[in-house]
Amino acid sequence: MARVEFKNVTxxxxxxxxxxxxxxxxxxxxxxxxxxxxGAGKTTALRSIAGLExxxxxxxxxxxxxxxxxxxxxxDVALVLQQYSLYPRLTVRGNLEFPLRPKxxxxxxxxIARRVERAANTLQITHLLDRKVERLSGGEMQRVSIGRxxxxxxxxxxxxxxxxxxxxxxxxxxxxxxxxxxxxxxxTFLFVTHDQVEAMSMGDxxxxxxxxxxxxxxxxxxxxxxxxxxxxxxxxxxxxxNLIEGTLSGSAANLNGxxxxxxxxxAGGAGPLTFGVRPEAMVLEQxxxxxxxxxxxxxQGVIKILSLDFGETRLHATxxxxxxxxxxxxxxxxxxxxxxxxxxxxxxxNLAFA
Amino acid sequence: MAEVKTTREVxxxxxxxxxxxxxxxxxxxxxxxxxxxxxxPRSLATTAPPTVFFEPTLTPFAKLFVRRSQMRExxxxxxxxxxxxxxxxxxxxxxxxxxxxxxxxxxxxxYWDRYKNSLIISIISTFLAVSMGTxxxxxxxxxxxxxxxxxxxxxxxxxxxxxxxxxxxxxxxYRAVGLHDTHLGLIILYTAFNLSFxxxxxxxxxxxxxxxxxxxxxxxxxTRLQAFIKIVLPEALTGIAAxxxxxxxIAWNEYAFALMMTNRNAQTAPPYIPSQVGSGLPxxxxxxxGAFLFLLPVAIFTFLLRNHxxxxxxxxxxRK
Ligand SMILES: Nc1ncnc2c1ncn2[C@@H]1O[C@H](COP(=O)(O)OP(=O)(O)O)[C@@H](O)[C@H]1O
Ligand SMILES: [Mg+2]
Numbered sequence: 072m073a074r075v076e077f078k079n080v081t082x083x084x085x086x087x088x089x090x091x092x093x094x095x096x097x098x099x100x101x102x103x104x105x106x107x108x109x110g111a112g113k114t115t116a117l118r119s120i121a122g123l124e125x126x127x128x129x130x131x132x133x134x135x136x137x138x139x140x141x142x143x144x145x146x147d148v149a150l151v152l153q154q155y156s157l158y159p160r161l162t163v164r165g166n167l168e169f170p171l172r173p174k175x176x177x178x179x180x181x182x183i184a185r186r187v188e189r190a191a192n193t194l195q196i197t198h199l200l201d202r203k204v205e206r207l208s209g210g211e212m213q214r215v216s217i218g219r220x221x222x223x224x225x226x227x228x229x230x231x232x233x234x235x236x237x238x239x240x241x242x243x244x245x246x247x248x249x250x251x252x253x254x255x256x257x258x259t260f261l262f263v264t265h266d267q268v269e270a271m272s273m274g275d276x277x278x279x280x281x282x283x284x285x286x287x288x289x290x291x292x293x294x295x296x297x298x299x300x301x302x303x304x305x306x307x308x309x310x311x312x313n314l315i316e317g318t319l320s321g322s323a324a325n326l327n328g329x330x331x332x333x334x335x336x337x338a339g340g341a342g343p344l345t346f347g348v349r350p351e352a353m354v355l356e357q358x359x360x361x362x363x364x365x366x367x368x369x370x371q372g373v374i375k376i377l378s379l380d381f382g383e384t385r386l387h388a389t390x391x392x393x394x395x396x397x398x399x400x401x402x403x404x405x406x407x408x409x410x411x412x413x414x415x416x417x418x419x420x421n422l423a424f425a
Numbered sequence: 426m427a428e429v430k431t432t433r434e435v436x437x438x439x440x441x442x443x444x445x446x447x448x449x450x451x452x453x454x455x456x457x458x459x460x461x462x463x464x465x466p467r468s469l470a471t472t473a474p475p476t477v478f479f480e481p482t483l484t485p486f487a488k489l490f491v492r493r494s495q496m497r498e499x500x501x502x503x504x505x506x507x508x509x510x511x512x513x514x515x516x517x518x519x520x521x522x523x524x525x526x527x528x529x530x531x532x533x534x535x536y537w538d539r540y541k542n543s544l545i546i547s548i549i550s551t552f553l554a555v556s557m558g559t560x561x562x563x564x565x566x567x568x569x570x571x572x573x574x575x576x577x578x579x580x581x582x583x584x585x586x587x588x589x590x591x592x593x594x595x596x597x598x599y600r601a602v603g604l605h606d607t608h609l610g611l612i613i614l615y616t617a618f619n620l621s622f623x624x625x626x627x628x629x630x631x632x633x634x635x636x637x638x639x640x641x642x643x644x645x646x647x648t649r650l651q652a653f654i655k656i657v658l659p660e661a662l663t664g665i666a667a668x669x670x671x672x673x674x675i676a677w678n679e680y681a682f683a684l685m686m687t688n689r690n691a692q693t694a695p696p697y698i699p700s701q702v703g704s705g706l707p708x709x710x711x712x713x714x715g716a717f718l719f720l721l722p723v724a725i726f727t728f729l730l731r732n733h734x735x736x737x738x739x740x741x742x743x744r745k
Contacts, residue, residue, distance in 0.1 A: 152641070
């Protein structure tokens with residue numbers, strides 16, 4: 072079990088910088104999720120910890136020790152990938168034994184058998200042990216990949232979008248299993264994904280990565296409720312946070328000709344702002360100041376998600392399923408003032424962060 | 426659902442089959458000719474029109490391996506009866522085996538020595554070219570090499586020159602350094618000749634192997650070399666087999682340099698077989714027997730590796 076740290080890590084590939092001055096700490100035993108779009112540098116970050124990439128600048132520390140000069144083998148971490156992480160020539164058992172058999176490890180056959188048995192039990196793949204890898208389904212393969220990681224009892228688990236190649240149902244159940252596994256092992260997990268739902272539901276902590284730079288670190292509710300900037304605000308939540316351009320005067324927000332109340336002492340100033348409000352903090356009621364046209368209705372059973380056209384801006388609002396609205400109907404809306412955030416329109420920065 | 430073929434498709438299909446058939450006949454006839462001549466007695470080897478039906482005999486093979494001389498008078502019955510079967514075959518053709526005057530041992534012809542030379546030189550040079558080629562290709566495929574494309578082009582460019590152009594200087598150099606007529610000399614030559622080919626083909630195959638496999642092994646605690654042996658080699662086996670067959674065929678069939686660089690000690694079969702045409706009336710069935718045996722190793726080698734080759738020929742498509 073271990074703490075992992077990045078200190079001012081920069082990694083270049085020719086002209087592109089995959090990681091830019093990345094500083095980040097993953098505490099011992101934490102389930103840390105690194106969230107970012109394709110190309111954000113997530114894989115590069117994991118590979119730098121595993122020793123498969125050498126950053127040009129900065130250092131990577133495991134348990135406070137700079138591992139810059141350590142080989143991948145010496146770092147004692149396990150890596151689970153989206154694909155290609157099983158050896159096609161071996162059976163499931165062969166794959167599970169493989170990490171235990173390097174010459175340097177000198178593990179007894181008894182111990183190997185015991186560990187494989189235990190990993191197979193944990194992941195419920197005992198019945199697959201003698202099967203060839205190519206005969207496995209996608210979900211089974213990923214289970215075996217995770218098994219390959221846990222047999223070794225490594226210091227850190229690194230997972231590079233291990234669930235993204237699976238279908239939705241399977242993804243959901245494996246998500247739960249992985250969390251349970253983390254709980255059981257108490258090990259440090261660094262889990263990488265581009266899927267915000269995955270990040271929100273699994274992470275003890277989330278780090279949002281954008282173009283190699285760390286934008287924000289926090290618990291899922293931090294990230295959700297207090298996004299550091301409009302990028303994070305748009306990245307998490309489904310549907311995403313509503314972002315409306317406007318200005319602030321006193322305790323009212325002026326949006327495209329209408330005026331909505333905001334909390335007293337709202338950070339803002341006189342400059343151009345972007346107001347942010349989550350769909351569930353939107354209120355539809357008679358006599359509310361805002362006026363919008365219903366563009367689309369998505370009935371999710373418990374709630375309905377409305378898409379609204381407010382001038383040029385597309386807004387989302389979640390309302391109880393019992394609400395009766397029709398397409399193209401004109402509705403009136405307001406918001407919960409205490410839930411409103413303000414962002415600098417030019418930099419996108421959340422103004423509540425001093 | 427049954428596929429309905431139009432008349433046009435049927436005709437095209439038949440035409441294609443017919444074309445393949447004709448091509449096969451054209452290609453297999455020389456091989457048939459060699460094989461049948463190798464089993465003909467001398468008297469039937471050169472008849473016109475050619476004899477198609479005959480009783481096959483091993484006489485040409487018996488003759489191939491020993492030194493013989495024409496007999497002036499027939500052998501006496503007692504000696505004939507005492508001789509082994511293959512010697513009797515030679516007597517039947519009016520020739521006798523040349524024996525050492527003092528020890529009475531038979532003297533072998535040069536064929537078996539040349540054949541052995543061919544095997545030794547081809548196998549060793551193939552092994553070297555393929556193993557060096559695989560390692561080089563791995564390096565180019567997996568590591569950042571400065572000027573990688575220039576190097577690869579340079580390696581390929583060694584094949585752009587027709588080898589005969591450098592034959593004379595090579596000959597002089599080999600004479601100067603004492604590599605002339607040595608096994609080592611030809612092994613070096615053939616290895617160098619096949620290496621560029623081997624590097625290029627193997628690079629294609631290794632590029633196709635996902636590096637994730639090796640990297641997983643590295644993270645799992647294996648060294649680079651162990652990962653190479655445990656993961657890359659088994660995956661590259663198909664490519665290695667294909668490359669080995671090509672290198673072997675090239676080395677096995679090479680004629681021009683073998684003719685020039687060797688004369689006795691390290692001479693291979695290709696320059697030796699035609700040299701036997703030289704004295705007196707050529708014994709075509711013996712030459713055919715020599716050529717027939719010469720065809721076998723490539724055929725066997727290719728046959729043994731056929732499963733790998735079939736997949737290997739669709740270069741790089743190792744994964745389904
Ligand atoms: N081996 C490499 N060579 C060149 N560029 C690379 C390499 N690996 C990654 N990159 C670049 O670095 C950036 C980050 O990549 P990556 O870490 O794979 O992102 P992610 O995993 O978040 O999708 C991308 O722009 C990618 O093109
Ligand atoms: Mg990635």
